Amino acid sequence: xxxxxxxxxPASALQTSRWFNAAEDLTLDDFRGRVVALIAFQMLCxxxxxxxxxxxxxxAQLFEERAFAVLGLxxxxxxxxxxxxxxxxxxxxxYRIRFPVGVDMPDPTGAGTPLTMxxxxxxxxxxxxxxxxxGRQRAQHFGAHDxxxxxxxxxxxxxxxxxxxxxxxxxxxxDDSTGCIxxxxxxxxxxxxxx
Amino acid sequence: xxxxxxxxxPASALQTSRWFNAAEDLTLDDFRGRVVALIAFQMLCxxxxxxxxxxxxxxAQLFEERAFAVLGLxxxxxxxxxxxxxxxxxxxxxYRIRFPVGVDMPDPTGAGTPLTMxxxxxxxxxxxxxxxxxGRQRAQHFGAHDxxxxxxxxxxxxxxxxxxxxxxxxxxxxDDSTGCIxxxxxxxxxxxxxx
Amino acid sequence: xxxxxxxxxPASALQTSRWFNAAEDLTLDDFRGRVVALIAFQMLCxxxxxxxxxxxxxxAQLFEERAFAVLGLxxxxxxxxxxxxxxxxxxxxxYRIRFPVGVDMPDPTGAGTPLTMxxxxxxxxxxxxxxxxxGRQRAQHFGAHDxxxxxxxxxxxxxxxxxxxxxxxxxxxxDDSTGCIxxxxxxxxxxxxxx
Amino acid sequence: xxxxxxxxxPASALQTSRWFNAAEDLTLDDFRGRVVALIAFQMLCxxxxxxxxxxxxxxAQLFEERAFAVLGLxxxxxxxxxxxxxxxxxxxxxYRIRFPVGVDMPDPTGAGTPLTMxxxxxxxxxxxxxxxxxGRQRAQHFGAHDxxxxxxxxxxxxxxxxxxxxxxxxxxxxDDSTGCIxxxxxxxxxxxxxx
Numbered sequence: 001x002x003x004x005x006x007x008x009x010p011a012s013a014l015q016t017s018r019w020f021n022a023a024e025d026l027t028l029d030d031f032r033g034r035v036v037a038l039i040a041f042q043m044l045c046x047x048x049x050x051x052x053x054x055x056x057x058x059x060a061q062l063f064e065e066r067a068f069a070v071l072g073l074x075x076x077x078x079x080x081x082x083x084x085x086x087x088x089x090x091x092x093x094x095y096r097i098r099f100p101v102g103v104d105m106p107d108p109t110g111a112g113t114p115l116t117m118x119x120x121x122x123x124x125x126x127x128x129x130x131x132x133x134x135g136r137q138r139a140q141h142f143g144a145h146d147x148x149x150x151x152x153x154x155x156x157x158x159x160x161x162x163x164x165x166x167x168x169x170x171x172x173x174x175d176d177s178t179g180c181i182x183x184x185x186x187x188x189x190x191x192x193x194x195x
Numbered sequence: 196x197x198x199x200x201x202x203x204x205p206a207s208a209l210q211t212s213r214w215f216n217a218a219e220d221l222t223l224d225d226f227r228g229r230v231v232a233l234i235a236f237q238m239l240c241x242x243x244x245x246x247x248x249x250x251x252x253x254x255a256q257l258f259e260e261r262a263f264a265v266l267g268l269x270x271x272x273x274x275x276x277x278x279x280x281x282x283x284x285x286x287x288x289x290y291r292i293r294f295p296v297g298v299d300m301p302d303p304t305g306a307g308t309p310l311t312m313x314x315x316x317x318x319x320x321x322x323x324x325x326x327x328x329x330g331r332q333r334a335q336h337f338g339a340h341d342x343x344x345x346x347x348x349x350x351x352x353x354x355x356x357x358x359x360x361x362x363x364x365x366x367x368x369x370d371d372s373t374g375c376i377x378x379x380x381x382x383x384x385x386x387x388x389x390x
Numbered sequence: 391x392x393x394x395x396x397x398x399x400p401a402s403a404l405q406t407s408r409w410f411n412a413a414e415d416l417t418l419d420d421f422r423g424r425v426v427a428l429i430a431f432q433m434l435c436x437x438x439x440x441x442x443x444x445x446x447x448x449x450a451q452l453f454e455e456r457a458f459a460v461l462g463l464x465x466x467x468x469x470x471x472x473x474x475x476x477x478x479x480x481x482x483x484x485y486r487i488r489f490p491v492g493v494d495m496p497d498p499t500g501a502g503t504p505l506t507m508x509x510x511x512x513x514x515x516x517x518x519x520x521x522x523x524x525g526r527q528r529a530q531h532f533g534a535h536d537x538x539x540x541x542x543x544x545x546x547x548x549x550x551x552x553x554x555x556x557x558x559x560x561x562x563x564x565d566d567s568t569g570c571i572x573x574x575x576x577x578x579x580x581x582x583x584x585x
Numbered sequence: 586x587x588x589x590x591x592x593x594x595p596a597s598a599l600q601t602s603r604w605f606n607a608a609e610d611l612t613l614d615d616f617r618g619r620v621v622a623l624i625a626f627q628m629l630c631x632x633x634x635x636x637x638x639x640x641x642x643x644x645a646q647l648f649e650e651r652a653f654a655v656l657g658l659x660x661x662x663x664x665x666x667x668x669x670x671x672x673x674x675x676x677x678x679x680y681r682i683r684f685p686v687g688v689d690m691p692d693p694t695g696a697g698t699p700l701t702m703x704x705x706x707x708x709x710x711x712x713x714x715x716x717x718x719x720g721r722q723r724a725q726h727f728g729a730h731d732x733x734x735x736x737x738x739x740x741x742x743x744x745x746x747x748x749x750x751x752x753x754x755x756x757x758x759x760d761d762s763t764g765c766i767x768x769x770x771x772x773x774x775x776x777x778x779x780x
Contacts (some may be wrong), residue, residue, distance in 0.1 A: 044477075047378035050440055055343070062343055077382045079484075082477035087434075090469045094336040094765045095435045103302055113382055144378040146249070151346020152353065159351035164399045180679050183242035183339035186319040187272045187308055239672075239679045245635050274675045282629075282667035289570045289629045289664075375484045437768035445733070452733055467772045503772055514771040532767035538640070538647055541736020546744035548737065573632035573729040576709040577662045577698055 011129070011137035012119040014038075014073065016102035018085060020092055026071070026100055028135055034067045035157045038129040039105075040075040040117065043083050043091040045125045050128035051144050053095065059154070062097045066158055067133060072101030075117040075125060080106070130154065133161040206324070206332035209233075209268065211297035213280060215287055221266070221295055223330055229262045230352045231325040235299070235312065236271040238278050238286040240320045246339045247321035248290065254349070255294045261353055267296030270312040270320060275301070325349065328356040343389060359378040401519070401527035402509040404428075404463065406492035408475060408481055416461070416490055418525055424457045425547045428519040430465040430494070430507065433473050433481040435515045442516035443485065443533050449544070450489045456548055457523060462491030464516060465507040470496070520544065523551040596714070596722035597704040599623075599658065601687035603670060605677055611656070611685055614721055619652045620742045621716040625660040625689070625702065628668050628676040630710045636729050637711035638680065644739070645684045651743055652718060657686030659711060660702040665691070715739065718746040 011028055019025050028036065039056045041048035060070040076083045085103050092101060105116035111118075120129060123142045130139040130153055139153055179186060206223055214220050223231065234251045236243035255265040271278045280298050287296060299309035307314075317323060318337045325334040325348055334348055375381075402416055409415050418426065429446045431438035450460040466473045475493050482491060494504035501508075510519060513532045520529040520543055529543055570576075596613055604610050613621065624641045625634035645655040661668045670688050677686060689699035696703075705714060708727045715724040715738055724738055765771075 042380060044373055045380040046478055046485050047380065051378055058343060062341070063347075078380070079480045082472075082474070082480050084472070087472035087477065090472050091434055094469075094770070095436050096765075117382070122382065124379055126379060142379065146257070147342035148253060148346040148349075151343040151348075152258075152350030153346075154343075155347030155350030156349065159354050179322035180241055180681075183246055184319055184321060184337065185240040185242065185273070185679070186316065187239060187312070239676055241680050274679075277667075277669070277672035277675050279667070282672065285664045285667050286629055289575070290631050291570075375486075380484070416624075432770060436765055436772040437770065441768055448733060452731070453737075468770070483687065507772070512772065524743050532769065536647070537732035538643060538736040538739075540742065541733040542648075542740030543736075544733075545737030545740030549741035551637060556691050570631055573636055574709055574711060575627060575630040575632065575663070577702070577707065 008132070008136040008138055010135055011036075011038075011131045012116065014102055015105040015115040015119070016073075017105050017163065018103050020085075020089060020100060020103075022100040022102075025101065028131065031069050031071070031131075032135055033133050033161075033192060034069050035133055035154065035161055036069050036071055036129075036131040037154065038071045038073055038131060040073045040120075040122055040125055040127040040129070042076055042125045043088055048126040049095075052128070053097065055145050055147065055150070056099065056166060057097065057113065059150075063154070063158070067161055068154070068158060070099040072097065072099055073104055074101060075104040075114055075122065075127075077113045077117060077124070077138075081114070086104075105123045130157060132157050203327070203331040203333055204234075205330055206231075206326040207311065209297055210300040210310040210314070211268075212300050213298050215280075215284060215298075216293060217295040217297075221297065221328065226264050226266070226326075227330055228328050228356075229247075229264050230328055230349065230356055231266055231324075231326040232349065233262050233266045233268055233326060235268045235269055235317055235322040235324070236319055237273075237320045238269065238283055239274065242268075242339060243321040244290075247323070248292065250340050250342065250345070251294065252292065254345075258349070258353070262356055263349070263353060265294040267292065269296060269301055270299040270309055270313060270322075272308045272312060272319070275278045275307070277325065292324055325352060327352050398522070398526040398528055400525055401426075401428075401521045402506065404461075404492055405505040405539065406463075407495050408493050409525075410479060410491045410493075410569055411488060412490040412492075416492065418521065419579060421459050421461075422525055423439045423523050423551075424459050425551055426459050426461055426519075426521040427544065428463060428521060430463045430510075430512055430515055430517040430519070431463065432466055432468075432515045433478055434469065437534060438516040439485075442518070443487065445535050445537065445540070446489065448489065453544070457551055458544070460489040462487065462489055463494055463506060464491060465494040465504055465512065465517075467503045467507060467514075470502070474489070491509040514537070520547060522547050593717070593721040593723055595720055596621075596623075596716045597701065597770070599656075599687055600690040600700040600704070601658075602690050603688050605670075605674060605686045605688075606683060607685040607687075611687065613716065616654050616716075616717050617720055618746075619654050620718055620739065620746055621654050621656055621714075622739065623656045623658055623714040623716060625658045625705075625707055625710055625712040625714070627661055627663075627710045628659065628673055632729060633711040634680075637713070638682065640682065640730050640732065640735070642682065644735075648739070649745070653739070653743060653744055655684040657682065657684055658689055658701060659686060660689040660699055660707065660712075662698045662702060662709070666738065689758070715742060717742050 014028055016025065037059055039052060041052060056070050074088050088103065104116045106114050120140065128141045128145060129137060133137050138157060209223055211220065232254055234247060236247060240263050269283050283298065298312045301309050315335065317350050323336045323340060333352060348387060404418055406415065427449055429442060431442060446460050464478050478493065494506045496504050510530065518531045518535060519527060522528050528547060599613055601610065621743045622644055624637060626637060641655050659673050673688065691699050705725065713726045713730060714722060717723050723742060
């Protein structure tokens with residue numbers, strides 16, 4: 001997965017017929033300077049709904065303060081008559097999806113696969129594309145995500161972008177219980193003079 | 196979590212009484228040039244056993260080809276009479292833990308908290324410490340991990356270390372089924388002349 | 391949840407406009423002699439899709455050799471224009487749902503809530519109704535299921551129906567590995583003469 | 586799994602060296618009139634700790650108002666020197682296990698497998714034994730549990746015992762939100778005059 005990025009190329013333009021959760025139509029240029037996770041999905045694709053969309057929602061929340069954005073792309077390649085923009089709008093509302101979602105442009109020649117999906121040569125849904133702050137496509141994954149790996153890819157791109165990595169030693173605040181609770185055991189306070 | 200790393204300091208030395216899964220005693224200097232995830236745990240801490248150790252095991256496997264290492268540290272601060280090195284050895288075998296695990300050195304003054312745990316001012320277990328390839332401590336987290344966030348932290352350190360980030364566009368190979376299966380929907384093959 | 395069943399009443403008739411996964415239209419009378427788990431859902435209800443439908447699918451499989459049946463009921467009370475029978479048909483195919491699913495009859499007066507949903511006074515989706523072998527409604531639950539509790543309810547009804555409970559001592563067959571693997575530790579074989 | 590119970594036999598007596606979470610030593614006779622789920626485990630068996638113990642804890646809580654009890658049995662057949670009663674006591678405290686747990690009696694001949702484990706011819710840990718209210722052994726399962734199936738077995742035994750099955754129609758109370766939340770979608774209130 002990780003190798004020197006000598007072969008990256010500009011990410012293909014998004015060809016969309018409309019957008020949801022956006023004030024106006026969006027292009028990748030609007031996100032120059034930000035790392036973009038582009039998630040291609042279909043609203044009736046089980047793996048998209050149960051696995052991929054929840055990860056996309058958590059990404060949008062976890063990195064909302066970074067130079068980062070999650071974009072959805074509804075790449076319908078089957079059952080076009082029921083996965084319409086009107087149905088997608090209900091889906092987005094019911095699943096409380098807040099990030100922008102574009103509708104991939106239908107192929108005017110009548111091919112079932114829409115235009116952006118064709119340009120990226122996606123194999124199906126879900127497909128996750130990572131685009132760096134300079135608009136270059138850096139990764140493309142088909143199928144379910146491993147969260148540790150996906151996090152590592154995004155962390156690398158974020159570090160590359162803003163020169164920001166990790167602060168020095170820190171202590172996260174937790175509740176003040178002592179003993180073992182659900183996810184940890186609290187130690188008795190160490191006498192400062194000892195350490 | 197992410198901020199400019201102007202304040203990082205050398206990671207404190209590991210003070211250990213013995214090691215498991217290692218041919219000889221280890222020090223952090225042995226891992227110079229590699230990013231280290233140091234996981235402090237107790238073998239009878241539920242959050243360590245059910246949440247943290249499994250993540251550590253996956254990290255060790257996922258990044259085994261990178262300049263990266265997972266080290267365990269058995270930081271017993273309570274119930275010392277039953278969480279002995281002999282018991283730890285059985286625990287490591289039963290849970291099939293393969294990465295090196297050191298036993299944190301008991302405090303000679305009789306304080307329950309062992310010496311490395313004191314030096315890092317850990318609040319309890321599990322605690323995860325990230326150390327960069329130059330031996331500087333870059334993060335310390337108490338309690339359960341968010342995999343996306345932890346992955347991002349490690350990805351940033353790995354990128355910083357070896358200048359390696361992400362390759363260009365790729366297509367992961369999956370099984371050849373078409374239609375929707377558990378985690379994805381396969382699209383019909385797009386005619387190359389179209390795309 | 392458990393109390394003496396002195397108040398049970400005949401389950402209300404299913405009022406449906408059409409059926410999927412069935413050769414012909416079904417009624418509850420068709421299932422007399424069998425315990426029925428009736429699962430009311432909407433195809434774009436997240437809790438139904440991610441939690442309730444998977445449990446219904448496992449129930450159908452686990453108890454397929456018992457006097458038991460799972461029936462789905464598509465009780466659309468909102469967004470009728472996109473949760474159409476045509477869309478439901480795609481949903482059932484994509485999610486590989488095999489048990490019969492009826493479409494709850496729209497209210498002719500124009501109320502959004504369909505007729506069977508009204509008759510059962512369901513609060514929303516998912517709702518699970520348990521009907522005994524004599525056609526009496528025995529339980530109705532709104533929201534997510536606890537699998538142990540739901541299993542206990544169904545087990546009680548199955549026992550009541552066919553006089554069948556549990557066999558005597560048995561040993562399930564597992565793989566022949568020894569030692570500890572993912573979900574168990576195998577003991578060395580006990581010398582028969584000892585036990 | 587379910588078949589007519591013509592072959593059940595009295596459950597073998599528990600042979601124990603001591604008990605935890607009990608005021609005095611316990612026998613199966615103490616639980617006559619109650620359905621018993623006997624869970625045999627080892628404190629360093631991963632499958633026991635991560636899968637079986639949590640189910641046992643939930644069973645104890647879910648059915649605490651029924652004629653039902655969960656009993657633990659620490660059946661150490663390996664690594665006896667570290668899975669001692671003293672270590673078990675710490676384990677029970679750290680994992681907050683409240684149900685009674687007996688220590689299976691070591692074999693005086695020096696065989697590693699303890700006496701109750703031998704009497705039940707258990708293959709390893711975890712093993713779950715179901716005993717009915719008349720003290721007959723009704724089921725024995727080795728390995729991980731399917732919650733729906735285990736619930737069904739227990740529900741059948743509970744129904745058999747106290748003649749209690751399920752009440753008539755009920756409506757569980759949930760929060761008053763409308764629309765779709767995490768696990769359900771709330772319908773608008775149906776006008777009573779309509780239904």
